[in-house]
Amino acid sequence: MTKEEKALEYKHSGYNCCQAVLLSFAEELGIDEETLKRLGSGFGAGMGSMEGNCGALIGAVMADNLKNSRKNPSNAKKILAAFQAQCGALRCADLKGKGTGMILCSCDDCVRNAVKIVENT
Secondary structure (H helix, E strand, O other): OOOHOOOOOOOOOOOOOOHHHHHHOOOHHHHOOOHHHHHHHHHHEEEEEEEEEHHHHHHHHHHHHHHHHOOOOOOOHHHHHHHHHHHHHHHHHHHHOOOOOOOOOOHHHHHHHHEEEEOOO
């Protein structure tokens, strides 16, 4: 099973987008699932209200930082740029078309893209 498939399995088992991305990297990160669930718990639905950054994007930045264990520089800028290019926005509200009715990227695709970006960064 690929990391993308794992992430979607978590997403469809009740975990938020951030948790799904983080949990797909659990084995590689060497961090237990319970810790990753807690770490990502507050970042679903754009940090709880759809107004903040996408949870999948936040999970991608966290996973990359944990995976690469570097203090500086972070790949966050590259990850944000790649996510923006692939998904069309960074904020959950914009991605889901809140206020416009135009969905730019589904949650599943945000999760898939976030995982791919971390794997390729």
